[in-house]
Amino acid sequence: MKVILIDDESLALDFLEFQINKIENADVIGKYNYFDAEKHTDLLAEVDVIFLDIEMPEINGLELAEKLLEINANISIVFVTAFNHYAVQAFELNALDYVLKPVQFERLKKTLERVERKVNNQKHPSFVKDDVLRINVSRELTFELNGGTTEFISWRTAKSQELFLYLLHHENKTVRKSEIVELIWTEFGPEKAYSQLYTAIYHIRKTLKKFNDHFIIKNVGEGYNLSTQKVSIDLAEWEHKMKTAPKITTETIDYFEKNMKLYKGGYLQEYHYLWAEAECYRLEQVWLKIAFRLASYYVKQKDVEKAETWYKKICLLRPEDEDAHFSLMKLYDSSGMAFLVDRQYHELEEALKAFDLQISTNVKTWFTQWKENKKSIR
Incomplete structure (x- = not known):
């Protein structure tokens, strides 16, 4: 040696x-x-x-x-x-x-x-340089090589993982060391915080060793810069496909159904990083917009089951979304499922109560009128 x-x-x-x-x-x-x-x-x-x-x-x-x-x-x-x-x-x-x-x-x-x-x-085979590494950040972090088995990376500490993800979040940008320690090691004084930073970078390099062809971490003056090569990130790929997608028609509906499955959950939502919340919210809004479009398409096609499926997905993601609940109520009404209208209204009521909110006057008025109409029919 x-x-x-x-x-x-x-x-x-x-x-x-x-x-x-x-x-x-x-x-x-x-x-x-x-x-x-x-x-x-x-x-x-x-x-x-x-x-x-x-x-x-x-x-x-x-x-x-x-x-x-x-x-x-x-x-x-x-x-x-x-x-x-x-x-x-x-x-x-x-x-x-x-x-x-x-x-x-x-x-x-x-x-x-x-x-x-x-x-x-160290004779484990290195990945071929032409291989593409897929990084999944929908819900939680996993790695996947050329459609192979999903791999959960074993990080030495939770803070090492967070630091890697923060650098990836700012890919190709230099992040100042002072910013990092203030964000991740707030409980320590400067000397110990910087020592923890250097140790975390050391472990990140070791952890990513078998993916060396895909990550470059540079110590640039007073900061760090992470760049990638032959890497695809699931939510970035999903957003690109959605933004460049054609209109929803009978010819393209399968394309939307297939690609909406790429969104498996919010951006790094399992970790509750404060710095990731804005991006998580932004991508969630993209998903919601397309989900509403899909539900509306199925309503027009009189496909009640699939319209219901998408509205329920929206309610699951955003329990407080009144529009989704209201759309389900009207869908059930038009399909003659009165008991589901009543149930959906009370689900909305409970969901909003958890957020200290009340049902809007518009929805209340509609529901009251609907109940009166049902009574008059009897």
Whole structure:
């Protein structure tokens, strides 16, 4: 294995190199007091493992680690730290490899053996670059490759997932680090918040490793920029199809029915991210508009069952939507299903009560007149 050592203390570097040289299959190809990742991209392309001091004057070790992984996601990084109970707890909590100064031979040997196994196990086949990765964000996050099995990604922490999704939400735009920590790590002070940010980016790179051909996360000055290639996002694809769709006719109705199934729920609705609410609402309005159009089409075609289905879908998504409930009442009335008219009115009444709202005068008047007409017929 090819090894690089980075530590601002020369004596620590020399001692670590001395210990590593005792181990077979470990070759130190460089040691640095200061390491500029951008100037050593060729070297980083061939290295297997980097021993990195966590506390250096020029740059935080965690921040440097995620820059190194930006260049080569296959590198194994082992952090080196002076003994500190809280630092060790943090490393173990975040599942980071570490060794303590002064580096003990047996611990070092076990660490390198573990890294070597990891390197050897990285033989899982990479996805072919021509494959398209489908990212599903309707309801919750899943990945799918070329129509294959849906894969739920196992994130180290919920905040790592949120950070990835926030960067994806701002795809191809640089998001300032200060904005991210204020949004996601509000409970921490600046120093700890930034440390958490660097650790999360580190884990995101590791988590997305097998999808390397599809994601590029760049550390750009004071922010991060995520770009994608050969990626399709389900709701973006669905919205494009709906916006470019022709009018609803007997020839195109199947197209609408098929593609409306792509919308399986609100944008990331399972996670309740405040920053996603505006986009969730916007896409929901697109769905509602088309759902009403489909229901109206079926009413005109006198297809009561399918019209009812779409109005009920709207009521399920938006229980407080009076127009959908009212349309169902009129549909049931025209179809001679009086008991359903009465039931739908009371469903609307209960739904609005949950939102501290009342039925509009227009609907109340219609329902009152409908009941009087039914009484006069009797």
